[in-house]
Amino acid sequence: MMRVLEGSQAVAEAARLARVKVVSAYPITPQTHIVEELAKFCSDGSLDGRFICVESEHSAMASVIGAASGGVRTFTASSSHGLALMHEMLHWASAARLPIVMAEVNRALGPGWNLWMDQTDSLAQRDTGWIQLYCEDGQEALDSTLQAYRLAELVNLPVMVVLDAFFLSHTYEPVDEPSQEEVDRFLPPFEPKFRLDVADPYVLGEVAPPYIYMEMRRSIQSAMESALCLLPEVEEEFAGIFGRRHGLVDAYRCEDAEIVLAMAGTAASTARILVDELRAAGRRVGLLRIRLFRPFPAQAIRAALGPARKLAVLDRNCSFGAGGIFAQEIRAALCGHAGPAVYSYVAGLGGRDITVESLRGVYEATRDRPEPPTESVWVGLREEILCE
């Protein structure tokens, strides 16, 4: 059924349709709408689940870790400093192989205090063993949340569904909300591969001495590799029921493109406008939207780029001392393969708008410069402030 939903509502509806049993979260802008909605569902009975109130995000993650260890489907959501506070527990969730799903609304970290869009928070959790899916719109946020449960429970790894602050979390769009019956067909009841059981007590997360620890780590890496293979199959099943697929990456008019713009999140919607404009003017330009970040879809990226000579990567983040993170990851994926030169741009930090015009500037700079600079280029900087 088509409904006009806020991005946050789309995620909350998906969690409801997934029949989660335990939700635990601590409010933080711009994530709060998601868990407010779920709290309402728990209280009005439209979701047969329990909302555990906690005093911090660390405890929120600890609560869902406990619940998931007991073998139930769980959900949480966070953002920015809240996610940073969860960091220790994020490692635990993945190494404990718990299929937790979390909505993560990309927001900048302070100081300066900033509530707006920025990818640094989720990318800083790159190595925690969580699968990460970046969404472009409300529909995808809903679909990705449903797919996240399917995937998480197949590979026993947690999944982070990432949404842009405000641009997605607070924007109302038409969303096709599936029926419960359809969702039940796609997402069967959770059958945990292990769970704590008072009738057969045992301890999870025991001491793992050197003779076994490395194998356990390797098992996580293997599961990540499995996720890379299984997400397309999950999407296949999803498409069979709902008629939609989103891909590991989303290549738009890339087939014969010479210059490709790459990015994640809602900026891709803006880039589509520019690509269409330039295509209409006869330019061979394409867009590569990265949806899956962990595991990193290197093969899919290489396949999508085809004959492109230049790739302009737009990062709404910066790893200080190294530059845009997506650019680094893509460069590494292309290393040793024939592929385009990677131009790295840092743009739109802390909620600054990425417009068609700013993207046109990125396109033209890439077109006009024969070789990429070694450093990331910062887009639209107010140099006069920096010079003072």
Place this chain on the structure above:
Amino acid sequence: MSGLRSARVSLLLPRSHSLTDANKTGSWSFIQPRYGDKTAPCGEACPCAEDIPRLESLAARGLYAEALRAVLEENPFPATCGRVCFHPCEARCNRAELDGAVAINALERFLSDAARDAEAPSLAGSGASGSGAGKRVAVLGGGPAGLSAAYFLARLGFSCELLEAAPELGGLLRYGIPAYRLPPEALDRDIERITRLGIAARTGARVDASFLAREAAGYDAVVVACGKSRPERLALPGAELAGDALAFLAAARADSAPSLAGKRVAVIGGGNGAVDAARTALRLGASATILYRRRREDMPAFADELRGALDEGVSLRELRAPASLARRGDGSILLAAEPMRLAGIGPDGRGRVERTGSPAEELAFDAVYAAIGAAPDEAWAIPASSLKLGRCAIDLAGSPPRAYLGDLASASLPALAESVADAIGSGKEAAIALDALFSKGPGRVEAEVERSRVGGGPSVSLGAYLGGERGRRSRRVVAYADLNPDYLERRERELGPELSPAEAARGFAELRAPLSPSSAIAQAERCFSCGLCNDCDNCRTYCPEVAVRLSGGRRAVDTDYCKGCGICVTECPRSAMSMEEPVS
């Protein structure tokens, strides 16, 4: 879908059926929590050493009879003290730092009324240590000190004979405190409870020092609790024109006071007796003036009492020293009052005054009463060799041994306050001292009394003396800073509704109505239970190692698994736990 179902994904997890019990993580700790109740400041301050946090906690649960019994363990006068005690407990209540002291005094009164019918079972013999059996004690004086001594001695198994000069028991409580502060019915209830313990009381039996010489040999011990019943006389020209305020109060209690309608009455003095006399005169129709030679803030009377008197219309002339009284032709009395001025502050913090030299002010009254203190009626010579305890002196070498109580001993015990509660505490201390004397011998008396003290103050607890739980509490007094402020929520202090000053001045009705049952519970719930575990269970709830075990209603730290993180101690709202080095 079946393809996905059969997907093989690596899953290698550490899992152990042997449980972590084998890993005794408690062995790593170098410091561990201990349960240890401490002393609440209110209980230390109470001259009767009532176990206030405990009785508040019982009252909060609606267990009025149990709460009253907890009071009666240490104080046989709940109905009386719940009305007239100057409640030093509240002055020390930690709650005062947050939102006002717990209404301990009002709650004591509530309990004495509410649990009247369901009263605690008789406490006779409840403290029998064996030493008292067969021993006869004469208690001279049926005021609060003597009645208290008899009560505790009887509970310790002594057989008591109580001799009182007045026609009824109660002493100052009966004859000196007006009915609007202490209705006779409330006092009678307390006294009946005491005499029910089997005390042989003889009223109208005046005793003097010769009694000891004549009759003492018939007893194993004598308790001298005659108090100060002889009023001090004014020393000034015309002093004989001034009546005695105590006698006036006694007449008012007996409804035999003259009508004072339209009369001008002066009361000379600054103590509670002066204030009581002025308010009583007011109630009998007079206009009343208190004359005091020092400043208002130097008056020994309780500030609340004075404020009540002034609200009702009593006048206060401070810094006025009466110089002479003279009868005038119209029958009225001319009082010459010399103006005084402050001449420094004495070591007791009260102002010292001197004459200003200005001419005396001449004031006309129809009656003048002196309330300038009292002295023992009889020169009871307390031997210098007596053992001086906190609130009484014991002549261990006397034949038989004798205890001098309360007001009587105050000259040799300068720290002793002259209040009802102090008198009661004095009787209890003497009872403990005599019991210790007979059971442990004279050399142990001081140590046994010392062992029974609460906190660092002079008050003694019978419960502690008898080896009860009270005696095992740490003497450390819990301060506000020892409490966990996260658990301290603001909640208003409430007392029973008060009569308006105009209503109050019309008669001898009690000034304040009692707390309602719901208010009483709400007020009892305000008690932080400083230093005393009240089963809040925070320690067990917050222990991250699940190392606090609850069994049979008692909590214990499982030292095999306690790592000594101290969270339980931090989360204990009331300082009933502390971290200590493990004792091997």
